Amino acid sequence: MFNLFKRTFWLGLALTAATAHAELPASYKVVLLTENFPPFNMAVDDKNFARDDGIDGISADVVREMFKRAGIDYSLTLRFPWDRLYRLTQEKPNYGLFSTTRTPERESSFKWVGPLGKTSWVLVAAPGSSLTVKDLTEASKYKIGAYKNNAVTQSLEGKGVPLVTVLRDQENIRKLAKGQIDLWATDDPAGRYMARQEGVSGLRIVLNLNDAELYLALNKETPDEVIQRLQKALDQMRSEGFIDEITNNYL
Structure with a gap:
């Protein structure tokens, strides 16, 4: 009986650990939204719509590197108005929005990764x-x-x-x-x-x-695994001086 209890106990721990470190589905992708908010995020051609490489800025460069290091796929679109992007991110699973100021009023509306910068x-x-x-x-x-x-x-x-x-x-x-x-x-x-x-x-x-402070705000249904991997990548980038280097390039 005791041996059976021990086996059950350790099996439970193993299953918990496996779940905590479960890989994301191969098809998993975050839909990132941003707006013209220079020098943090902006369209290369100064227009109000851009995708992927047509977007630069301090936060845009930091977010790209962060997702690359975390091994998470994403798409990136710049558009307006902010009000619509904000509501979309609240409503749609796997959506993210930057650069978003983290405030007490917004705290419970999103999951957060950051800070990306200061303002x-x-x-x-x-x-x-x-x-x-x-x-x-x-x-x-x-x-x-x-x-x-x-x-x-x-x-x-x-x-x-x-x-x-x-x-x-x-x-x-x-x-x-x-x-x-x-x-x-x-x-x-x-x-x-x-x-x-x-x-x-x-x-x-x-x-x-x-x-x-400016953050990446993610829909509340975003898996915690995503938040943890992104935050870990960002913390590593900060310790290496990557964020300071990018910021100095623009300012």
């Missing part, structure tokens, strides 16, 4: 503007442009700050330059990088709201 949430004024604000209460008196459903916007809306949202962040740059909005809620350095692409330089940060 700051800021309010910026147009070149030549003398506008100053000391806090969000004072900033709320002005017309603030924001990008629908991104992390900065979600945070400000959660605090009751009135915003004018758009589906394309480039619209905020044009509105700011024309005086149609007083402030732009954006990420730094992404906002400054994007503005330069639109021919606008000299934006002035008037309020730093938060420092944040």
Whole structure:
């Protein structure tokens, strides 16, 4: 009886270990989505649609290497608007989205791998503007442009700050330059990088709201094996200095 118990016990442990390290099906593939969010992810030709090698940027290069090292197949597509990509990733198994700011409000909506990079949430004024604000209460008196459903916007809306949202962040740059909005809620350095692409330089940060980290967000049904293999690959890349090297190439 005791020998039978021991055999059953060790067989159970072996089956548990085998399940924990089970290989993914040969056909397994992650559908990766991203948007124009330079210098982290962007279309090589500056358009709003690109696939695979037509996409570059800090996070794009890091994610490619991460999937390669983890031995997981993927497809990569850049499109807009962010709001649609965000909802697709929440709804579709094996979908992933980057670069996504990890916030307490989003924590339970995805599984996470990262960080891929760092960013700051800021309010910026147009070149030549003398506008100053000391806090969000004072900033709320002005017309603030924001990008629908991104992390900065979600945070400000959660605090009751009135915003004018758009589906394309480039619209905020044009509105700011024309005086149609007083402030732009954006990420730094992404906002400054994007503005330069639109021919606008000299934006002035008037309020730093938060420092944040960017992640790969994956649908909640993504197997834990995938999360573990990707995170292990990313941690190795960071220890080797790979991420710092890629970041320095762009910035």
